[in-house]
Amino acid sequence: MSTEKELLSLRDQIDSIDKQILDLISNRASCAQRVAEVKTNAGADSTLFYRPEREAQVLRKIMDLNQGPLDDEEMARLFREIMSACLALEDPVKVAFLGPEGTFTQEAALKHFGHSAVTVPMSAIDEVFREVAAGSVSYGVVPVENSTEGVINHTLDNFMDSNIHICGEVVLRIHHHLLMSDVTKEDKISRIYSHAQSLAQCRKWLDANYPHAERVAVSSNAEAAKHVRGEWNAAAIAGETAAQLYSLKKLSEKIEDQPDNSTRFLIIGSHPVPESGDDKTSILVSMRNKPGALHDLLEPFHRMGIDLTRVETRPSKSGAWNYVFFIDFKGHASDELIQKALKDVGERATDLKILGSYPCGVL
Numbered sequence: 001m002s003t004e005k006e007l008l009s010l011r012d013q014i015d016s017i018d019k020q021i022l023d024l025i026s027n028r029a030s031c032a033q034r035v036a037e038v039k040t041n042a043g044a045d046s047t048l049f050y051r052p053e054r055e056a057q058v059l060r061k062i063m064d065l066n067q068g069p070l071d072d073e074e075m076a077r078l079f080r081e082i083m084s085a086c087l088a089l090e091d092p093v094k095v096a097f098l099g100p101e102g103t104f105t106q107e108a109a110l111k112h113f114g115h116s117a118v119t120v121p122m123s124a125i126d127e128v129f130r131e132v133a134a135g136s137v138s139y140g141v142v143p144v145e146n147s148t149e150g151v152i153n154h155t156l157d158n159f160m161d162s163n164i165h166i167c168g169e170v171v172l173r174i175h176h177h178l179l180m181s182d183v184t185k186e187d188k189i190s191r192i193y194s195h196a197q198s199l200a201q202c203r204k205w206l207d208a209n210y211p212h213a214e215r216v217a218v219s220s221n222a223e224a225a226k227h228v229r230g231e232w233n234a235a236a237i238a239g240e241t242a243a244q245l246y247s248l249k250k251l252s253e254k255i256e257d258q259p260d261n262s263t264r265f266l267i268i269g270s271h272p273v274p275e276s277g278d279d280k281t282s283i284l285v286s287m288r289n290k291p292g293a294l295h296d297l298l299e300p301f302h303r304m305g306i307d308l309t310r311v312e313t314r315p316s317k318s319g320a321w322n323y324v325f326f327i328d329f330k331g332h333a334s335d336e337l338i339q340k341a342l343k344d345v346g347e348r349a350t351d352l353k354i355l356g357s358y359p360c361g362v363l
């Protein structure tokens with residue numbers, strides 16, 4: 001068969017497959033609309049249309065069933081978007097993030113909820129918490145730890161004062177680029193804007209390449225990108241989305257010191273999430289200042305074979321909270337073993353607050 005004929009025949013096959021995919025996606029979307037009716041008839045308000053545990057199960061099943069040639073992550077991403085569009089038919093989910101437009105937090109929100117979600121920029125982490133608590137958005141996305149720079153204390157501190165639930169987690173690979181605008185003079189860069197975390201994540205690269213440039217910390221990478229648009233002697237460190245959004249040119253790509261630099265974000269909401277089959281629980285525990293306090297606290301987890309994934313200590317804000325520990329572990333708070341462990345831990349602690357049980361990040 002000639003090349004031309006072979007191409008024509010393959011494109012005929014693709015056209016017919018596309019028609020089948022179209023019909024199947026439309027059928028799926030109609031089912032989601034019926035799900036919304038059932039939920040409404042059962043009295044659920046629209047904040048309960050989004051079901052994190054069900055979404056995690058759907059994506060995990062797709063990854064299990066996938067036989068290639070697309071890899072599991074790629075396939076899950078496609079289904080992520082289909083589900084996002086189906087949910088938007090029920091009721092588009094409104095998500096607050098640490099703005100402005102173009103931040104990594106917005107990228108994390110879209111990765112988690114898909115591109116049919118409505119993302120709403122906030123100017124500070126506290127505001128994301130506040131808007132979720134006030135109910136003006138259904139969910140919020142906040143950064144919690146970075147593989148190079150460690151924990152984001154400001155996010156943890158917000159959990160001490162709120163009754164917000166953690167509903168999910170999402171991890172994002174963070175690539176930083178040095179960006180300049182069309183007025184920047186490449187050989188005259190004497191000031192570099194970025195978020196303090198990003199400046200820290202690129203410290204060695206900056207020391208080697210721009211040792212004399214002033215490093216200016218601003219409220220976000222996207223804000224840094226905005227800044228350089230009118231400055232001939234300044235550059236910004238930010239990600240791909242901000243570069244595109246603010247039409248900046250990449251002077252150097254992937255300048256982060258650690259090639260596997262990634263940030264974990266938490267999804268916060270107002271409702272607890274049922275079990276998905278592969279879950280994590282986050283708790284906040286306060287303890288009096290005495291030798292061996294942390295060992296005592298963690299002993300039940302060790303004894304019961306519960307997998308701890310993170311332990312962070314923060315100074316308490318009041319006298320009663322001498323030590324505050326943020327502890328993440330595998331398992332769901334409705335699980336019998338986890339309930340036993342929490343009871344034991346609660347008896348040893350001054351105070352224990354369950355921040356939420358949620359599906360382990362899928363994508």
Ligand SMILES: O=C(O)C(=O)C[C@]1(C(=O)O)C=C[C@@H](O)C=C1
Nearest residue numbers: 035049050051054055083086087
């Ligand atoms: O199963 C549901 O409850 C649905 O609303 C359907 C669906 C989906 O498209 O699969 C959509 C949104 C939910 O977040 C979870 C799943």
